[in-house]
Amino acid sequence: MDATIASSAVIAVIALFILHYTIKLANKFWVRPKKVEKRLRELGFMGNPYRFFYGDAKEMEEMRLKVISEPMEHSDDISSRVLPYHHHLAQKYGKQFFIWIGTKPRLTIMDPVLVKDILSRPNEFQKPRKDHMAQALIGGLFTSEGNIWAEHKKIINPTFHMDKIKNMIPAIVKSSLELMEKWNMSLASKESVEVDIWPDIEALTYDIVCKNILAVGETSEETKKIYQLRAKFNQQASKVARLMFFPGWWNLPTKDLNTLKAVHKEVKALVTKVVTKRLEQMKKGAKNEGDMLSLMLEAHQDETNKFSLDDVIDECRSFHFAGTESTARSLIWVLYVLSKYPEWQARAREEVLQVFGDQNPNVEGLNQLKIVTMILYEVMRLYPPTSMIHRAISKDTKLGDMVLPAWVQMTIPITLMNHDPDIWGEDVKQFKPERFGEGVFNSKMQAVFMAFAGGPRKCIGQSLAMVLDTFVIATLLQRFSFEVSPSYLHAPKHAFLLTPQFGMKLVLRKLV
Template sequence: MEKWNMSPASKDSLEIDIAPDIETLVSSLMCKTVVTGQFTEETKRIYQLRITVRQQSAKLIKFMFFPGWWHLPFQEVKVMKAAHRETQSLVKKMVIRRLEEMKNGARNEGDVLSLMLEAYQDEASGVSLDDVIEVCRSFHFVGPESTTRSQIWMMYLLAKHPEWQERARQEVLQVFGEKKPNVQGLYKLKTVTMIMYEALRLYPPTVIFHRSISKDTKLGDMVLPAWIQISIPLILMHHDPDIWGEDATQFNPERFAEGGSFNSRMQLLTFTWGPKKCTGESMAVVIHKTLIATLLQGFSFQLSPSYLHAPKHVFLLAPEHGMKLLVRKFV
């Protein structure tokens, strides 16, 4: 908001591609306050490696539906493997450093990493050091990407549907006024929550996810042999009229007016389900609500005439030509 530097008295709007700003902000939030306690050289390097993987994924997207694509002798695959190895090494370095600091009496930072390392040091917890490293890697590598994409699409839908943007703004002002959003107030944002879930339904960060079966599994009338891969077309399920009604392709936050009952029926699978359910779901929800509330307190948004709607799935669902909005200071 400070970067946009818009005069409160100005009635003019400013065209901004919010995608890069949202990406930088979400990455900083996750890396600085949740996992590492500080924005280190390692986290900056991981940020660069994420961009590298994204670029290589774009080149390999047509091969990723074939089993064994990870073993293809392509240069892009080699670059991706090298990026993943370096990321693993950097995360392990950060985890070991924090573990040594805690053993030497350093205070608990209160972040996810400290909590996981406390569990690791408790033999009864069953948490291994590899578990800690893997969760941290997910927070650093996958978490910022998926949360960023979801936040961008939420801003798109708010800009496209001004009536819902205004409803959300009035709710935010009623709950917080001009004060900074707090966790207690976030739970009172019913309209914002409805908009958030509808955005996650229409534009899930990934349109498909894969699961490998570790043993022979009976699924309905089928028996699936061990170690085959199942692909679940998330985007098709989220747009299925048999599940969501005839307006399944339309933006209608009212369908979530009953709260989280849809989760018990496993209709919304943005965060997946079961043992592999996203470990960062609660964190992502808090980030989304906080950013929406803060931005609506300060600005109004419209789609720019130069915006071209072109969702593209390259590793994650992103606007191919950026997210250009007309931003106006809210008075």
């Protein structure tokens, strides 16, 4: 009798346990998504009905694979290729729609007023939590939040003051000249040479950032190895990106994901060597030159700061990746566009020669390169290095005249907005640098230009990126003309940053 009662009690407990988790799973994978969907539709957002577990994942992946299966025509109208599913839903539902990323809805926000409001309130609209891919790819200041982000920014920010950046200009030009010499050797006695500039430009920006921002030097074996691992890491990240729609995807025991984690671990170990080596030098009396790594290590050694060695390593790793790659992407697309529009290439070269003559570009000419600056801004409008920005809220939050429900995320599709005639005018698809004739920050463009995001969390390296791009382009224009190679395949691709899928092949001709 007692055994029967005990057995019944065990069965009852197991049944309650199963019921509890059945209800919990039903809520997560069905009840809550449907409730949120109903509320979003009441707010005026449109989108596909929620589908169990996958959401829009299958359609998104099918459309992505379709657009990258072949190149596109030589057009600057790239939004339907770079963000194909977002473009498709915008055509289907209008500009206020949602996409299901697994069980979570992401609202697409394209109204510049609402976007500005979102970016100006970083404590309410934060980056999505538990974004393992962002942590692995970038980390550091780019993914931290709240007081941690504020404290880290305060420590790092002096590195990017304009007086510091101006002092980097000779080094930027020197590194650029070293690349030009490599191209000269390829030309030799030939009139022209085809070059895939993508790997060269990435190596150039990596060299500049390592020497001037992190000050780790050109002889560091660790930084050379980190550079080699970056390509492998990015390839693995692209392979596992399709898993990101599955809840708990970071813990799936797949070969590609395990390889990604292994490479990430190897990169972190190498960065740790770089950091600890500099720390030992500083403890022995090495001078702080004001570079980012020295500033961070100085803060780490100050007991009044809560800046751990792991923090230093994470920030250092993030700039080895994001700090170099985003700048490289913008330069690659600037060179492509100048190759495509030779009249603007000629105008930019004429300006560079008027300012510098046959002398190396220098800091005195920084504010005189108006045409070059206009071109840079217009290229970053048409080919923004970052195609979209994600934010999330943890509670019901007012935005405009709406109250958005907790548990939703937001996407700001920069590429779609930059190609929207309602924002930029009917000539939006045309390359027109003159639209930035008054600059960005002193014109109406300030409210809609988001190449560096916006609000308190705008890109900390914005000024450096503009100066670096300006002086690499100026140095190149003095010495080479360039055009799009007949073998180039135009295929802008969203792969965390805007990537030329089949490389960037240009034909170079030496001028001097």
